[in-house]
Amino acid sequence: MAMNVATPVYEGPFDMLLQLILKEQVDIYEVNLSTIVDAYLAELDRMQELDLDVATGFLLIAATLIELKARRLLPNMSDLDLDDELALWEERDMLLARLLEAKTFKDVAQVFAQLASEADRSFPRVVGPDERFAATLPDMLEGTSVTRLRNAAISALTPKPIPTVDLFHINPIKTTVADAVTELLDELPRIGRITFRRLTADLGERVEVIIRFLALLELFKQGAIELDQPERFGDIEIAWSPDDSFDSEAILIDTYEG
Amino acid sequence: MTDDILNPIDDQVDEFKRAIESIILVAHDPVPAELLAQLIEQPTMLIEQWCSELAESYSQAAHGFELVQIAGGYRYQTAPDLTPYVERFLLHDQRARLSGAALETLAIVAYKQPISRSQVAAIRGVDPDGVLRTLQARGYIDETARDDGPGQAILYGTTTSFLEKLGLASLDDLPAIAEFIPDADVVEALEDGLRVTPQVDVAPREMSQNEPGGSSDGASWP
Amino acid sequence: MTDDILNPIDDQVDEFKRAIESIILVAHDPVPAELLAQLIEQPTMLIEQWCSELAESYSQAAHGFELVQIAGGYRYQTAPDLTPYVERFLLHDQRARLSGAALETLAIVAYKQPISRSQVAAIRGVDPDGVLRTLQARGYIDETARDDGPGQAILYGTTTSFLEKLGLASLDDLPAIAEFIPDADVVEALEDGLRVTPQVDVAPREMSQNEPGGSSDGASWP
Numbered sequence: 001m002a003m004n005v006a007t008p009v010y011e012g013p014f015d016m017l018l019q020l021i022l023k024e025q026v027d028i029y030e031v032n033l034s035t036i037v038d039a040y041l042a043e044l045d046r047m048q049e050l051d052l053d054v055a056t057g058f059l060l061i062a063a064t065l066i067e068l069k070a071r072r073l074l075p076n077m078s079d080l081d082l083d084d085e086l087a088l089w090e091e092r093d094m095l096l097a098r099l100l101e102a103k104t105f106k107d108v109a110q111v112f113a114q115l116a117s118e119a120d121r122s123f124p125r126v127v128g129p130d131e132r133f134a135a136t137l138p139d140m141l142e143g144t145s146v147t148r149l150r151n152a153a154i155s156a157l158t159p160k161p162i163p164t165v166d167l168f169h170i171n172p173i174k175t176t177v178a179d180a181v182t183e184l185l186d187e188l189p190r191i192g193r194i195t196f197r198r199l200t201a202d203l204g205e206r207v208e209v210i211i212r213f214l215a216l217l218e219l220f221k222q223g224a225i226e227l228d229q230p231e232r233f234g235d236i237e238i239a240w241s242p243d244d245s246f247d248s249e250a251i252l253i254d255t256y257e258g
Numbered sequence: 259m260t261d262d263i264l265n266p267i268d269d270q271v272d273e274f275k276r277a278i279e280s281i282i283l284v285a286h287d288p289v290p291a292e293l294l295a296q297l298i299e300q301p302t303m304l305i306e307q308w309c310s311e312l313a314e315s316y317s318q319a320a321h322g323f324e325l326v327q328i329a330g331g332y333r334y335q336t337a338p339d340l341t342p343y344v345e346r347f348l349l350h351d352q353r354a355r356l357s358g359a360a361l362e363t364l365a366i367v368a369y370k371q372p373i374s375r376s377q378v379a380a381i382r383g384v385d386p387d388g389v390l391r392t393l394q395a396r397g398y399i400d401e402t403a404r405d406d407g408p409g410q411a412i413l414y415g416t417t418t419s420f421l422e423k424l425g426l427a428s429l430d431d432l433p434a435i436a437e438f439i440p441d442a443d444v445v446e447a448l449e450d451g452l453r454v455t456p457q458v459d460v461a462p463r464e465m466s467q468n469e470p471g472g473s474s475d476g477a478s479w480p
Numbered sequence: 481m482t483d484d485i486l487n488p489i490d491d492q493v494d495e496f497k498r499a500i501e502s503i504i505l506v507a508h509d510p511v512p513a514e515l516l517a518q519l520i521e522q523p524t525m526l527i528e529q530w531c532s533e534l535a536e537s538y539s540q541a542a543h544g545f546e547l548v549q550i551a552g553g554y555r556y557q558t559a560p561d562l563t564p565y566v567e568r569f570l571l572h573d574q575r576a577r578l579s580g581a582a583l584e585t586l587a588i589v590a591y592k593q594p595i596s597r598s599q600v601a602a603i604r605g606v607d608p609d610g611v612l613r614t615l616q617a618r619g620y621i622d623e624t625a626r627d628d629g630p631g632q633a634i635l636y637g638t639t640t641s642f643l644e645k646l647g648l649a650s651l652d653d654l655p656a657i658a659e660f661i662p663d664a665d666v667v668e669a670l671e672d673g674l675r676v677t678p679q680v681d682v683a684p685r686e687m688s689q690n691e692p693g694g695s696s697d698g699a700s701w702p
Contacts, residue, residue: 011581014605021673022666028674040605047607054601061605068676085676092676099670100662101603107660108591109583112646116583119647120575121560122546123284126388128395129348129506130335136345140356140396141423149424150433152358153365156381157435272542277565279544280558284566297568319541320494322501336502343499344506346519351507384617 013039013058014102017065022103028068034177037062037214041177044210059210061098063217064091070221180215188225188240196236222246266300274298275308278332286391288331363389364398368420369435372403372413390414398423488522496520497530500554510553510644551643552650576618578645585611586620586642591657594625594635612636620645 010016013036020031040062044055067088129137188194196216200209216238219225223243229236266274277298282289291309295302309332313325323334336344356364363386366378378386393399394414402415416429426432488496499520504511513531517524531554535547545556558566578586581604588603589595600608615621616636624637643650662670 011584012604012606018670022669025669025673027672031673043606047601047609054598057602058605068674071676089676092674096670096674098603098605099674100667102605103662103666103670104657104660105584105587105591105603107662108587108655108657109580111655111660112583112587112590113578113580115646115648116578118560119645121563122548122557122647123280123563123566123570124644125283125505125545125556126508127284127286127334127506128392128508129344130333131395132335132341133344133348133506134395134397136348137396138349139423140360141398141420144356144361144424146424146426146431146433148361149365149368150435152361153369153435156362156366157369276542276544276559277562280562280566281569283545283556283558284570289569293569297565315541319537320498322498323505334505336505337498340499340502343519344502347503347506347511347515350515350519 010039012043013037013061014099015106018099018103018106021099028065029072031065031069033065033069036065037177041210055210059213060091061095062214064088064095066214066217067221068092070218073221177211177214177218180211181218184212184215184219185224188219188238191240193237193239196238199238266304271308274300274304275312278305278308279312282325282332282334285331285333288327288329288333290331294332359384360389360392364393364416364420367393367399367414368416368429368432371415371429373415374405374411374413376411378414488526493530496522496526497534500527500530501534504547504554504556507555510549510551510555510640512553516554548647549649550647551640581606581611582615586615586638589615589621589636590638590642590651590654593637595637596627596633596635598633600636 010019016036016039017031020026040058044058047054071088196213200212203209203212216225216227216236220227223246224240226239226241227236228239278294281294281297291302291305294305294309298305309325309327316324322337322340324337325332326335328335359382363378363382366381367373367390370377370381375386375390378390390399394401397417398420399414400417401412403413405411405413421428500516503516503519513524513527516527516531520527531547531549535549538546544559544562546559547554548557550557584604585600585608588600592599592603597608597612600612612621616623619639619641621636621642622639623634625635627633627635638651648654
């Protein structure tokens, strides 16, 4: 059964993050974020069922990572609102808790592997009764009609679609966050102001919308744009307003190099 | 008894006897002394001696099982006086009912016979050994032939008892299914592990079961 | 041990113990003490006592098989040290090895059951559908309930096959999850990796490295 679509090294973005931090002892500053974010997006795209909770969860984590990194890259944080700071700490703590939970079950899995390999050393007897008891055994076919047998044959012999290798529906991710940043750096100075809904109106794929959103976050953190969301769950307003210190070359390098 | 030089030392004998016990415990069929000799790498004569020592020790200890020599091999079986308990248990056994998996396997054998276990495995996607063994033990299927190919695989088919239980005069009386099932080459492609889109939808089970008198032949089919 | 009036006489006890042996010998799955109690018409407590006496006697006699309590019942199995002989006999060991992803998912389901696929996804950070399907096909997990919520999501739980796979008598035998809470140094490493506050003087990294003592923690924080 083909099921392990993930790379052999990392079992998804969470695992990647865990291993990078724990094994390589690196911090967010050094981690190549676009790789992780792209891994999240790839995972979202791979989902066979649209699951809003999961998608939102993934998105939140990706956004938190970017925010953390952006914060670390910006030396001037004194002008930041205390509420924003606290929100970031809260998000970081959530992320930390989830990484710890993931790590917990990784460790449990190792114990399970050990238990299973110990249990595998013994073989159970599954022989069943010998032929002396054949007459005692109730007739299994009692109540089975020819029609049931025929239906079972049809169901068994009809090829079943194998959902996990559904190659026809896999859409390779065409764009990355870095690509989206480049696009936005080209579009936004010309447009000036736009709402998120309009900006993403022509995008068909959910993943593309998410990529745009992450790219906007990145630009916001870099001081290239201002974001405003007057109403909770309302449309997001985007305005091009680069800081004095804003350097479009630098941001491109950062999103690419991570 | 035997030449002392041939005899392994006591510790080893204990291990060999334990090995015999473990192998016979998991074996579905009686295990020939020659096979035990080969697996344990000891002379058949010694194996036979150890087996009778084991059998003797079980009977001394008055266990509920015994080690018997039957059909050219050794096996564990229940002591004859305990038959009432065993029968009571077997009547309670969940496995008495034909599971969905067992029914499908039986249907595959019925419609595709003669068929090998690996062909059944390819169609069902899981190891069919246990189910085939149960169906054979119940006398619904049997080994009917050998494949001509290199492995000379055992081929299974249904028995006359199967036909009787279902009230069929012959295999020709099985309702046709060909019209509902994609062509052989499509099935073969699936067996090769390729993804194929099913060309036919199978009618929902409830529907066909609800059909009065099982108007079996494709009333609901185009 | 127990009230003498309740205890059957010795001869009967011997027969009951032999009956237990015979029933477990023919069973395909571990036999629950309650079922033995019902078949033999004796209290479950006594059945359990006799089973442990039997297990003890086998181990005293150093047999090649043992009687174990697993997955909510009793079964015969081969002694662990004899694996090489049994493997040689069985030729192809059909028991599946579980991948790391499968084990992790199984761990989550085991401790958090009943659990939905989206809750599994949230913990592992990957789409769990493929792994869940494989675990279900192998019989280690099953759909055990439906969520009350609007989506009525399928909830998964572990099966008795899972307990057998891990050699556990019941879910209560799972090690306490508290034992697995990561060590302080792991927490510290993660906290450090996810620092919100930059080390003072972030920009030129060489500088902060030169600073003795690296006044790292939240100098700018109240």
